[in-house]
Amino acid sequence: EPEVTQTPSHQVTQMGQEVILRCVPISNHLYFYWYRQILGQKVEFLVSFYNNEISEKSEIFDDQFSVERPDGSNFTLKIRSTKLEDSAMYFCASSEMGGETQYFGPGTRLLVL
């Protein structure tokens, strides 16, 4: 069964450093999303992406964040200058054309020290 994959599974970084989280969505899906989950809290929407541009973004997704689809398979989330409060589990999700169902990857646990 096709699935969303994410790398790395864990990332530890120093405050102020840049991190790139990578995702490979399900191959025939066209809509891509990033969510995050701070420990013990609900899953929160960050950004959605379609046709090589951002469709929607939340208040969390400020100028420190960016997304990119550098090739036909990868979808990345970049945090330019990490802050302590960026520590969270980051989930990538994808859905097919016209599909409401979003399929989530296993997540990347980011720890900012």
Place this chain on the structure above:
Amino acid sequence: GENVEQHPSTLSVQEGDSAVIKCTYSDSASNYFPWYKQELGKGPQLIIDIRSNVGEKKDQRIAVTLNKTAKHFSLHITETQPEDSAVYFCAASKGGYSTLTFGKGTMLLVSP
């Protein structure tokens, strides 16, 4: 924006009992309501969903009900098994490729 409330936050049941998790939503434009199961260290996995044109949907031991007038929906798990132990999240969206708004999650513990 949409706000989804979920309760209880924790639920302990004996194996074989039923479990019910309830959610309410605020935006009457929401019309798609998925439920996700998250096991430790893994991403949310879709287990069942319901759209606003139906009031109930069932898949083996799992069922979801929706009351659009009251803006609430519920997950019912019958004949619970230890492997049902996980965190369950409800969510709501306006359909299509709209974003999902999640509830805070319910930790379900099924004791043998």
